[in-house]
Amino acid sequence: DTEVTQTPKHLVMGMTNKKSLKCEQHMGHRAMYWYKQKAKKPPELMFVYSYEKLSINESVPSRFSPECPNSSLLNLHLHALQPEDSALYLCASSQDPTSEAFFGQGTRLTVV
Amino acid sequence: AQSVTQLGSHVSVSEGALVLLRCNYSSSVPPYLFWYVQYPNQGLQLLLKYTSAATLVKGINGFEAEFKKSETSFHLTKPSAHMSDAAEYFCAVSDRNSGYSTLTFGKGTMLLVSP
Numbered sequence: 001d002t003e004v005t006q007t008p009k010h011l012v013m014g015m016t017n018k019k020s021l022k023c024e025q026h027m028g029h030r031a032m033y034w035y036k037q038k039a040k041k042p043p044e045l046m047f048v049y050s051y052e053k054l055s056i057n058e059s060v061p062s063r064f065s066p067e068c069p070n071s072s073l074l075n076l077h078l079h080a081l082q083p084e085d086s087a088l089y090l091c092a093s094s095q096d097p098t099s100e101a102f103f104g105q106g107t108r109l110t111v112v
Numbered sequence: 113a114q115s116v117t118q119l120g121s122h123v124s125v126s127e128g129a130l131v132l133l134r135c136n137y138s139s140s141v142p143p144y145l146f147w148y149v150q151y152p153n154q155g156l157q158l159l160l161k162y163t164s165a166a167t168l169v170k171g172i173n174g175f176e177a178e179f180k181k182s183e184t185s186f187h188l189t190k191p192s193a194h195m196s197d198a199a200e201y202f203c204a205v206s207d208r209n210s211g212y213s214t215l216t217f218g219k220g221t222m223l224l225v226s227p
Contacts, residue, residue, distance in 0.1 A: 004155075006155075031212065031213065033213075033214070035215075041219075041220075042202055042217035042218065042219055042220055043156070043202075043215070043217055044217075045214050045215065045216075048212050048214060050212065055212060056210075056212060056214065090155055090156065092156075094213045097211055097212040097213060098206075098211065098212065098213055099213055100144075100146060100158060100161050100206075100213060101158075101213050101215060102158065103148075103155040103156040103157070103158075104155050105154055105155040106153075106154070106155045108153065
């Protein structure tokens with residue numbers, strides 16, 4: 001299995017909702033990442049988990065809350081988002097913190 | 113800080129023609145460099161990577177890239193374009209100093225392939 005699986009593929013949420021994005025990999029990778037990609041822009045790093053510990057937070061607003069329950073799963077909890085948070089959220093994983101990253105298909109989030 | 117610059121937001125070629133997508137990097141240490149492809153409403157797929165081994169790197173789908181330190185370049189080429197190559201291409205650099213495979217992407221180049 002060489003895939004990074006993200007669910008859901010699409011999500012529409014109101015500004016008062018709480019929702020979660022999920023990411024799963026079964027490649028034994030020990031580093032996992034969240035990236036945010038706005039329309040017609042490159043992806044931008046949000047968080048890095050290394051060996052299930054949060055290692056990098058790129059000054060992301062607290063309305064985004066990451067969680068790594070185990071080495072295969074990565075969640076992104078969303079609360080009180082703004083319309084400008086609408087974007088494609090990409091999860092990635094790498095064998096170790098210095099190896100190349102493999103990306104999932106992304107979750108297209110729309111905040112209304 | 114490391115960065116990459118992709119020249120040309122759009123490149124148009126005819127099917128069967130040479131594909132050349134340009135990427136220049138800025139780094140104070142030998143970089144790790146990558147090319148990713150993104151199809152509409154999809155994630156990113158790794159095409160190839162340079163990690164200081166061979167300077168000519170071969171990737172998937174017939175793509176290759178050459179690392180030229182003297183020119184600080186890592187251009188992506190394919191001898192003969194196919195309609196299925198139409199997509200967005202991102203060059204990226206990895207910050208080795210951080211101890212993590214965090215990627216900084218260029219702005220991307222949209223490859224358009226006409227029949």
